[in-house]
Structure formats: structure tokens, C-alpha cells
Amino acid sequence: GDVELGSLSERDLTLLRRDRIGFVFQSYNLLPTLTARENLTLPLDLAGTKPDPAWLVDVIESVGLQDRLGHRPDELSGGQQQRVAVARALVGRPEIVFADEPTGNLDSVTGGEVLDFLRSAVDDLGQTLVLVTHDASAAARADRVLFLGDGRIVDEMVDPDADAIFDRVRELGG
Template sequence: MPQPFPSPASPGSSPLTEPAARATDLTKVYGRGETRVTALDAVSVEFARGRFTAVMGPSGSGKSTLMHCMAGLDPLTSGSARIGGTELSSLSERQLTALRREKVGFVFQGFNLLPTLTALENITLPLHLAGRKPEPAWLDTVVGAVGLGGRLGHRPAELSGGQQQRVAVARALVSRPEIVFADEPTGNLDSRSGAELLGFLRDSVRELGQTVVMVTHDPTAAAHADRAVFLADGRIVDDVHTPAADTVLDRMLRFEAEGTSGGHGTAGGRGTAG
């Protein structure tokens, strides 16, 4: 079977030391002329392997756009985005699809489960689409980590919101991806289910060696991360290691007070920058 995307080739680094994902001067512009909006403005950032990073910022700051560009879901206007040593802009649409399926895990606010499939079938769906069989030991590890052992035969409608999101997390982890991107993963959950989910993500980093990048506006969620990167007006404006909830909240309030959430493109706003 041919290699679906180019082998990593990053001079001067090895797969063990290079970042799980990296952006260099990443710029994303929507629209033209009077409707032009710069969602990301020459952003450079690295996400280390085996670390949990929160990406934060006011509404419209560009945090979701950054995740979408770095995950290969949205094309760049200029600059570079890499997963491991693979430059995303060098890939065809077919190669991008293969890379997302095999190298990237996704957890979204809306769960994105197929209602006709059982929890187990939803978890293993990415592997089946890639023509791969689950590794029994790893599947058992992932299912055990998210506490779904007794619910694998249930369909999404038979599960609570928290259980559905656990299925989504297990689905993201089962293919052993290079990196997991989570976009507001606790947004549709109550506080207890949200705390459990954040604990699962934290444990996947600490115990399973996973790399997680989570977009969130919630200081409490960010406090579960090893690092918090703050965006405003499409630029990185702060980078905090071992963030505490009160520290994150203080920074968010300061950014809002300084009015950093209002765009710098000719449209004067962010549109869908996120």
C-alpha cells in the first residue's frame, strides 16, 4: 500500500524531539477588500509532545481558526503548519484526509457521533475507515481510561452527554494519533461531566503519553493544562506554564478591559475567526 503522505523530513530534529505540531508565521485571511478580515496574523507556536496545552482568548481572537489550520481542516493564507515533520501545505486533499485520519484525533463540542452505531462502533470508526483493525490491548486501555466498559453496546441516544463525550475522547485516542485537538470539549456538558472529561484528557497525557491541544474560554478548564497560550486579534499575546484558574481569569479580564478583542483588519472584526 503506498505511503498516503510524505514521510516526516525535518532537518536537525528527530521524531522524538520535534514538536507534535508547529506553526511558523501562520496567517489566515478571510474575504477581500472592505470585507477582508485577518483571523491569524503571522502566528508562530510549537506544541510539544506529551503535553496538554490550552489555547485561550476572547471571542473572535482566532483560537478556533488556529486549531482548524493546524489540524489541516482549513487552508492557510501564508506561512507554515506542520504535524510532526509533515508540512500540511505540501499535501493534496486526499493526503490531508489520510493524515487527519491517521495522525490527528478530534474532540468537538457537539460530540459528532453517528446515531445508528454503538459506542464501540463509534470509537473504532476511524480505524475501519482507514482499513485498520483495532489493537485489542490498546482499545481496552482507552476504553478503561474513559470508563466506558459497561456501555459499549449502547447507541448515543442511550447515553448521557458526558458519556457521549467520553466516546468521542476514546474515538480520538484509539488510533494513537500524533496529536489530539479538542475544540471547547466541555461546552455542552454540566460542571461534573466537564470536570470528568478534563480529567480524562489530563490522564491521557500523563498516563498514555498523548499530546492534547484544547481550545477553551474557560479558566477552570485551562487550569488542567500544562500550558496556556493566549490569543488576541489573531496574535499570541501571552504564554503561561502550569496555569492556575485565577491567573488565567485575571489575564482574560485584562485582555477584555484593554479591548484586544476588536479586530485589526479593514472589516474591524473577526467574523468566524473564533
């Protein structure tokens, strides 16, 4: 439902972020002493809840890390770490996931794999996703692209390709 953010206390804002919003950042923000599985379920553990077992299996299978769940972050590649971070954002079934430059620290092949997974989260898992990026090819995977200028939406495109996005950015002076 609708929530008026301005009227929420700091505690209520924290609960909202924890319980209803997933976050994926450029840096993976995994705890080095925890395994991939422990990092994945950490938000639920902090909330004192258990993951839905069937959903947890779906998320783990969709990121393709079933055989790496017992490994710590330093035993995982950058792409594997980011997939753990993405799965962590999804495991609590948030109403929306915000992904801020989620491929910024990855090579193009691994970044493409992470973007494919995010796209499948939308298509196959029904997830709502807001992706912030400067990468036209990453933005081209979206259903809708919003262009920002001076903190405002200045244009939008529906189902664009990377060339169309790049051209629009150039037209807008970006």
C-alpha cells in the same frame, strides 16, 4: 515527523487528518445507528485497520465505559457520549489530539470528568493534546496556556491556576 501542510494534496490532507490527528468537538458527532464501540472504532474501520487490542482496552478502561459499549448514543448520557468521542480520538494513537470546547455541552460535574479524562490521557497514556477553551478552570488543567488575540499568540503561562488565567485574560482585555 515534520509535514509541510501547504504542499499536500486534498487527499493527503484527508489521510493526515484520519491517520495522525484526533479531534474532539463540542458536539459529539456520534453516528446514532452505531453502538458506542462501533463509534469508537469508526475511524480505524474507515481506514481499513484494526485497533491494537491492548491499547483499545486501555482507552476503554480509561473512559470507564466498559459496560456501555453495546449502547447507542441515545442510550448514553451527554458525558458518556463525550467520553466515547474522546476515546474515538485516542484509539488510533494519533500524534496529536485537538479538542475544541469539549465540555461546552456538558454540566460542570460531567465537564470536569471529561477534563479529568483528557488530563489522564496526557499523563497516563502519553497523549499530546491541544485544548481550545474560554473556560479558565479548564485551561488551568493544562501544562501550558497560550493566549490568542487577533489570530496571534499574545501571551503564555506555564502551570497556571484558574485565577491567574482569569486575571491574565482581563489584563489582555478579554
